[in-house]
Amino acid sequence: MKRTQTSSPAAERGDTTRHKLLLAAIEVFGRLGYDGATTRALAVAAGVNLQAIPYHFGGKEGLYQAVVAHIADHIAARMGPLRLRLAARFAAEAHGQPIIADEARVLLVDLLRTLAEFLIRPEMESWARVVIREQMEPSPAFDYLFRVGMEPQFAAARLLVGRVAGLDPANEWVGVRTFGLIGGVLMFRTAHGAVLRGMGWETMGPEQIALIRRLVEELVAGLPAAGEATR
Structure with missing residues (x-):
């Protein structure tokens, strides 16, 4: 044949x-x-x-747009399993299985830990430079980067923060607190040099990642519960 x-x-x-x-x-x-x-x-x-x-x-512009799309697609693929699991849980909530505050905290820790461990990987350093430049001076490629690579994590985290606080996810305080939480994780990549210098670390290995995982737990544990949040 x-x-x-x-x-x-x-x-x-x-x-x-x-x-x-x-x-x-x-x-x-x-x-x-x-x-x-x-x-x-x-x-x-x-x-x-x-x-x-x-x-x-x-040309160069097309190559740049392809680079940003490549980064966004890779983030989406890496976060994909967690996104699917959260989407299934949100769908179940829509059909009468509410997410209570304690469960929301567990899911939020999982999301932030997954994001942190992904971003801290050494190969993300060069990618982060592109993403940070896009944050500072968004190009036409930023829309795809945000929509595909970032927004799903932000939206899921915001919904979970809302469940913890007993507030509508659209509430401004919920949005600000969500970005504050995510920023607390992102800074270990965006401020990588300052973190290493300030902490006296040579690199971020297993011991350092364990500390960051613990930090994530404490950040989420510190979220005000329903009735305690500023409206």
Whole structure:
């Protein structure tokens, strides 16, 4: 029986070149920013021909948008199992199985721990530079980054904070407290250098992660219960 060839060698080489450009561009854009990253620097970092950028991405802007989308998609995939579990629990609540405060705290700890452990991974350093730049000066790519990579975590956390506090998740205090909680986790990546220097750590290994996991528990435990929150 004749063997079916699913992709040609040329197509496979094209996929490899595209992937190399994406990975290299994350580092270059994160280090130099969009304006500082030249197409030549991007091509050299990827070890590809300069014409590969317009061929695969239409130019530098297309490559940058692909980089941001790649980061957002990877965050979504990494957080996917937890997102699905939370979505199933929220759906059950909509059908008459309410989430009480104690359960909401447990789910919130799980969400924040998962997020923290993902962000602290060494390979996230270059990704974080791109994300932080997008936070400071949002580009047209920010909408996708927020909608796909960030908003689902924020929305789930806000709903859970609301359940703990006995308030509508749309309440402003709930939103501010939610961003405060998430910010307490994000800073271990966004302020990575300051944390290492201030704590006298050389790196964030298992012992440091254990302390951060404990911090998450304490942050969630400190959330005011129903009737105690500022309305």
